[in-house]
Amino acid sequence: MKGDYLRGKEQLVNCSNCGRMVPRNKAVADERVIRFSTDVRADSVSYMTRRKVYYCISCAKHKGVFERKKEQAQRAAERYDR
Numbered sequence: 001m002k003g004d005y006l007r008g009k010e011q012l013v014n015c016s017n018c019g020r021m022v023p024r025n026k027a028v029a030d031e032r033v034i035r036f037s038t039d040v041r042a043d044s045v046s047y048m049t050r051r052k053v054y055y056c057i058s059c060a061k062h063k064g065v066f067e068r069k070k071e072q073a074q075r076a077a078e079r080y081d082r
């Protein structure tokens with residue numbers, strides 16, 4: 001049926017670890033800092049950029065994304081307390 005294909009309007013994203021297609025609402029978003037550098041010696045031409053990456057559930061578990069997120073949340077909460 002044609003309609004079945006469009007039923008899940010959720011956008012699909014690629015898991016950046018295993019490449020599986022997962023619906024956006026089921027994927028785990030993580031932020032990765034990428035550092036570019038054109039010269040190893042000098043830190044003149046280097047900059048960092050943040051890129052949002054998505055993992056499927058199993059990869060997120062495997063990579064400890066949940067743990068990291070929990071830690072971050074705890075740290076944020078501590079900061080908020082003070």
Ligand SMILES: [Zn+2]
Nearest residue numbers: 015018056059
């Ligand atoms: Zn995956």
